[in-house]
Amino acid sequence: MNLETAWQRIAVLGICFGLVAVIFLVLGGAFMSLSDANAAALGGWLEANLDTVVAGLVGLVPAIATYLFGRRAGWKVGKTEVFNSAIATASGQPTGEAAAEELRAEADAHRIRVTT
Numbered sequence: 558m559n560l561e562t563a564w565q566r567i568a569v570l571g572i573c574f575g576l577v578a579v580i581f582l583v584l585g586g587a588f589m590s591l592s593d594a595n596a597a598a599l600g601g602w603l604e605a606n607l608d609t610v611v612a613g614l615v616g617l618v619p620a621i622a623t624y625l626f627g628r629r630a631g632w633k634v635g636k637t638e639v640f641n642s643a644i645a646t647a648s649g650q651p652t653g654e655a656a657a658e659e660l661r662a663e664a665d666a667h668r669i670r671v672t673t
Contacts, residue, residue, distance in 0.1 A: 566625050
């Protein structure tokens with residue numbers, strides 16, 4: 558996803574919360590329809606595995622938040638590295654054409670497709 562503005566990220570986060578709410582409603586309906594024996598078995602399983610379930614949720618929530626809100630910061634750092642590399646490569650060349658050729662060679666070495 559290319560979430561560039563804060564409103565886009567907030568909208569996607571709202572959609573995700575809405576999806577989670579729908580999932581909880583469906584699971585609640587499914588749990589309400591369980592028989593007494595099945596509800597007791599589910600309760601026993603949850604009691605035995607609650608730590609694992611909570612640990613999974615504790616790990617999942619920050620991962621989703623990092624993806625939604627931290628991705629742009631990483632993208633900016635990557636662009637900064639690209640510009641630093643390009644400046645360092647082009648600075649020692651006598652002409653603009655020589656610098657461009659050197660940058661094309663560096664892009665080819667990294668298997669980056671350059672259109673100009």
